[in-house]
Amino acid sequence: SQQGEEDPQALSIQEGENATMNCSYKTSINNLQWYRQNSGRGLVHLILIRSNEREKHSGRLRVTLDTSKKSSSLLITASRAADTASYFCATAPDSSYKLIFGSGTRLLVRP
Amino acid sequence: EAGVVQSPRYKIIEKKQPVAFWCNPISGHNTLYWYRQNLGQGPELLIRYENEEAVDDSQLPKDRFSAERLKGVDSTLKIQPAELGDSAVYLCASSSLGREGTDTQYFGPGTRLTVL
Numbered sequence: 001s002q003q004g005e006e007d008p009q010a011l012s013i014q015e016g017e018n019a020t021m022n023c024s025y026k027t028s029i030n031n032l033q034w035y036r037q038n039s040g041r042g043l044v045h046l047i048l049i050r051s052n053e054r055e056k057h058s059g060r061l062r063v064t065l066d067t068s069k070k071s072s073s074l075l076i077t078a079s080r081a082a083d084t085a086s087y088f089c090a091t092a093p094d095s096s097y098k099l100i101f102g103s104g105t106r107l108l109v110r111p
Numbered sequence: 112e113a114g115v116v117q118s119p120r121y122k123i124i125e126k127k128q129p130v131a132f133w134c135n136p137i138s139g140h141n142t143l144y145w146y147r148q149n150l151g152q153g154p155e156l157l158i159r160y161e162n163e164e165a166v167d168d169s170q171l172p173k174d175r176f177s178a179e180r181l182k183g184v185d186s187t188l189k190i191q192p193a194e195l196g197d198s199a200v201y202l203c204a205s206s207s208l209g210r211e212g213t214d215t216q217y218f219g220p221g222t223r224l225t226v227l
Contacts, residue, residue, distance in 0.1 A: 033215070035218075041220055041221075042115070042202060042218035042219050042220045042221050043154070043202070043204075043218040044218070045215050045216065045217065048215060088153045088154075090153070097142075097159070097214070098156060098159075098167075099156070099216060101153030101154050101155070102153050103151065103152050103153050104151075104152075104153055
């Protein structure tokens with residue numbers, strides 16, 4: 001079963017615009033992670049945010065976490081065509097090593 | 112540093128045939144995972160190894176799937192016999208458990224299996 005649900009399922013933006021993707025989950029977590037997957041390739045880890053953190057930055061990425069709402073968002077600023085990929089959130093439930101992935105957001109950045 | 116290596120990258124077989132996938136994790140990573148990713152979905156865990164021990168295989172369909180990790184390094188995932196519904200991408204990942212129990216998993220490129 002998949003805990004995380006990403007929203008929207010698909011997003012199309014112009015190069016240079018910002019892209020925001022949301023993730024909701026059901027159970028309490030130890031941490032939440034975002035991964036990117038380019039077409040036909042494996043997943044690449046982008047960022048990890050712990051349950052006691054509210055916001056984290058990495059380059060053009062900004063992740064927020066609201067544990068009271070059981071939700072997270074990933075913001076990609078100044079998008080580039082190379083950002084075109086599927087983005088997955090993955091939650092690590094409390095006291096568990098497991099990562100439970102959502103179904104992903106497919107992002108298309110038009111040049 | 113080399114990443115997670117998987118082979119083959121693609122496999123097409125007829126139903127009822129056996130198939131095997133191979134994974135070589137990142138050097139020094141003691142934890143290895145096999146995931147299955149159906150089209151348009153996120154990966155779902157099949158089995159997790161700590162060194163050579165399968166510590167969680169609750170999601171592995173044991174009637175037809177088997178896995179091994181001899182010597183705690185490379186791993187093989189086998190399906191016998193394959194069914195049409197097994198068509199998916201099979202991903203291998205490895206990690207080195209960090210402090211506080213959190214870890215980053217590093218994924219291989221996957222094996223895309225098509226069962227005809």
